[in-house]
Amino acid sequence: MTRKITAAEALLRCAADSDVRVCFANPGTTEMALVSALDNIPNIKAVLGLFEGVCTGAADGYGRMIGKPALTLLHLGPGFANGIANLHNAHRANSPVVNLVGDHATWHLEADAPLTADIDSLARPVSNWTRRCGSPSGAVRDMHAAIVSASSYPQKISTLILPTDIQQAPVEYKRFAKSACETKVVAEEEVQRIAKFLSEGKDIALLLGRNALSLKGLESAAAISAITGADLFSETFVGRAERGANLPKVTRLPYFPEPATELLSKYRSIVLVGARPPVSFFGYEGIPSSLVPKNCRLDILATELEDAENALINLSTELNCKRTFTHGASHPNGRPVGALNPESLGQAVVAVQPDNCIVVDESATSGGPYASISHLAAPHTVLQLTGGAIGQGLPCATGAAIACPDRAVIALQADGSALYTIQALWTQARESLNVTTIICSNRSYRILRIELGRTGEKDPREKAHSLTDLGNPSIDWVSIAEGFGVPATRVERSEDLAKEIDASVKNPGPNLIEAVL
């Protein structure tokens, strides 16, 4: 006879048996059975975040790098709510994440105790799969379904709500057969149709997203480009892309709609390859939402829900491409010298970022120059802010570092955004993660100044200035980082920034560098 264990332990065993390896947790009283059970599951590492947004952002970063879901462990409705912003980003990146949310005992819900909230309503906007576990015997089945849903392509967010009495109830654990996760493959006829179209047409742009930006996807895309003359673009913000010297160069669509549409204006057709139809980040009066120019048609090789990498590989075969590509430019020599500004900051990072590092880019306005030359840097993986919910960078870097302990992680981080989830630094210190955080310290929400300018407020008055200003007082980043246990330094010159990055990535453990702009 099988030994009985708690449903909490059974569902965590199911997760371990489904290759889940990490749980990013900020638990409370209603999750204690799960917390206790974790100690019986040696294969799942437990990582504490001091705020739920750290946990969900870390799960996002982890999922982007590993391609399998991590668990989050969150406390009731308010705990889940604190994690929503980064789940929104994960959702937009199609990252696999499985959220476990404790709830009051089923019989206690009607008491409407202080922490009672409508978790289901909060979960739905950022979850593709939401279920409230209804019985101890169903807990393993529910966990399995949550993982399969999150893992199937396109990957996504599952949220499983677990009342305490169900967590605590004894059950027998029966192992599920590992499910094959679904993929959505583009039909052969579609590949042939696009092959014919590319062979015959001209002035065509391929807009790459999702796994079209993997190494294999990029190589195929570059080969296709070489043989057909189609140009390669990527979405402005990508969940994950391979990038760097000697890799195929892909032009990133500009953020603002005017230059994006201008850039696309010479094409007769845009073919989506794992990308969504390109739209403006915000709606501006008199400018259409769509970035597709008039007289340009939109074609689809793979939607953002289909396996774009596979489609590109098949397309290159269909076109008889050689699996070679035009090499990008090679890595520049020399480091910048002089005062820091966004340009020299970008040059310094490009000069010293190590081969095979992971760059988590939430640099907002300060990182534009970096992004425009990062195809010259040593080959790396870049993770960006996909959903616009700021406060993603430091948690995402934390999760990426846990996913890839042998790779250096560089977080290129806007100052205002960093403050949303600054508690992530502590998890980096506790877990001794090799994360180098570069704070682009311009002491303002600079993007909002630009947006104010677009509305006609070129010279913001008192309150508008105050609400977009991070000075008065200025944040002392070195002090804050050290308070969370992360060694830190402040630099004002680009040669010092390069030197500090270089030292940090070579040493274990996290560091923060305040780059004063």
Added chain:
Amino acid sequence: MTRKITAAEALLRCAADSDVRVCFANPGTTEMALVSALDNIPNIKAVLGLFEGVCTGAADGYGRMIGKPALTLLHLGPGFANGIANLHNAHRANSPVVNLVGDHATWHLEADAPLTADIDSLARPVSNWTRRCGSPSGAVRDMHAAIVSASSYPQKISTLILPTDIQQAPVEYKRFAKSACETKVVAEEEVQRIAKFLSEGKDIALLLGRNALSLKGLESAAAISAITGADLFSETFVGRAERGANLPKVTRLPYFPEPATELLSKYRSIVLVGARPPVSFFGYEGIPSSLVPKNCRLDILATELEDAENALINLSTELNCKRTFTHGASHPNGRPVGALNPESLGQAVVAVQPDNCIVVDESATSGGPYASISHLAAPHTVLQLTGGAIGQGLPCATGAAIACPDRAVIALQADGSALYTIQALWTQARESLNVTTIICSNRSYRILRIELGRTGEKDPREKAHSLTDLGNPSIDWVSIAEGFGVPATRVERSEDLAKEIDASVKNPGPNLIEAVL
């Protein structure tokens, strides 16, 4: 002819004309029209929070002190989501708050741009009133309705969603007549019924909540207690209460269900006076949700939705009470000496907290001893964590200080909880608020250790220990506070704590004291 202004400016004018005086803001691109308009509204102060949970928690604290709503200004779904936890607390405290949330232009929503989210679904669980403004001409009417709903008793949360194109559209401003806000008064017959019941019965407890804990409410309750022999209790966590030496003493219901039910076991009846029926904070197996003992009946003078202060005043008149009450014990002399622990910490605060200060108590386990003797402290207003969503204390203190610039504010703050919304310190520094934050630094989620113990895990194993531990590394609170611009110090002895509190409350501007436990 009336000059045309933007709908954003018109609705802010409506707010100003309805006596709204503060906007706690963390805006983004979709709120720029509102940000610009604020500069045309001299009567509304704009206060920047570096995280939305700071804004919503500050609005809660402000609303509790002023009794009128502040505005929050939040950015789309993810920005709103970051504010949900403290709106949950405000919701449970019946605080008046009006949230303004920008959304994409109406015509841009279908583009499903990266920041698009289901704001309505996120808003509903924490809003009593939610509306999506549908036209520029309706903006002022919607704002007016939002304010009236939030201001009417019981006060509550309104959320108004404002697409950018509607904010920017030109309208004529027509002033609304100020609406009388509704109150829910307890019927005379009900007061008479309870008066008769109290006169004839015995072993009766009055359970006070909401505005029964105002000065007038307490005075009436004490007079009623003196004449009828009924004992006075308050809910465990109250939104706002007057407390201190020479005020009527009210016994706070214990947090855990066993001692609470034990304490209530001698009563034959519990009469609710602005309180909800008492229930256990969490559901524990084998213990009922309700704290009302068997054989004890539950009566109602005023529900939590009715004007309890008014009901108490009428009840005391009905009972011919003299408007005098048994004085509580008076303020103790002398300060504690020796190493800090929760007992001496409580003694130190009680000894030095100044007359008429505001104590924001999110002290969790460390503050138990303080709460048990704070009726001996100088008279003060206490604001507590009503909804259990931690991270409320520092923002609430910030809002209370803005509401009452002439009163010292003391935030008695658990360390783990403080980290959720630590960014509030910066707003305290920028606004030079006289807030003294006392961090109860026990370097653990101590309550979870206790809760683990209740589940049988007396000696947590590795992961359970790790997930409830805030050491490794320890937070350096002085460093973090100084990083946000707040002067800070660390104390290990109770006489030093008393001395530092004393110095801090007498000086303008914020200070943080790490009290090492």
